[in-house]
Amino acid sequence: MLMLLQISGYAAESDDEYLLGPGDRLNVHVYNEPDLSVETEIDRAGFLSFPFLEQVLAQGLTTRQLETTIENGLRGDYLIEPHVQVSVTRYRPFFIHGQVNAPGGYPYQPGLTVDMAIALAGGLKERASKSSWSIRRAREAHQTEYDAERDTAVMAGDIIEISESFF
Structure with a gap:
């Protein structure tokens, strides 16, 4: 079941809140x-x-x-x-794919945001959407997809999708 929810804002994950997983x-x-x-x-x-x-x-x-x-x-x-x-x-990596210059897996760092993840992936491609971004949270029991903004927190194991702009 895929659910779309809006999450935004910076919510750093401290070591006290960080949930361990495979690859850590x-x-x-x-x-x-x-x-x-x-x-x-x-x-x-x-x-x-x-x-x-x-x-x-x-x-x-x-x-x-x-x-x-x-x-x-x-x-x-x-x-x-x-x-x-x-x-x-x-930390286990996060993944970013779609309309970025260097898609792939990158080392997670506490305090990471979508904007920082895009920078790590070499920036947006020319045809990248400036607003149609999503994150799938790997740590949740039922994988949930969220709309994302520049300041949305990224967590270890997340998969970020940067869509193509149609205009």
């Missing part, structure tokens, strides 16, 4: 436990490999929620009071 690269640090501190990537199924815990579901969690999940997994059998810090070292 993470640094997981367990304080005073260098053997348990790793850099890992979330696989296509949404899991990451972690010592002693094997596969940990990370997709859809914030970094803080993942910290708590790992702390709970290590508590008791391995450590008395583990302290874990998770940080994103590389």
Whole structure:
């Protein structure tokens, strides 16, 4: 089911709100436990490999929620009071296609807007629409398509479509 909604305005996604997903690269640090501190990537199924815990579901969690999940997994059998810090070292890409000079996937950066994404893609082509743009949000359960403006926030995994102008 495809739904068109209007979203505009800049709404930066902070690390506390950012939902992890496949392709994100993470640094997981367990304080005073260098053997348990790793850099890992979330696989296509949404899991990451972690010592002693094997596969940990990370997709859809914030970094803080993942910290708590790992702390709970290590508590008791391995450590008395583990302290874990998770940080994103590389975000999964967003994609832009249609009437831009260099369509493709680009590294996501917090605070990215459609205007910035267009600049990363080499700008608009001559025949590009100046207003008929849309974003498909990959992180939502039912993929939803939104109308987009220059200041619309872009999130990791989004697909931006720049339509052709007919005038």
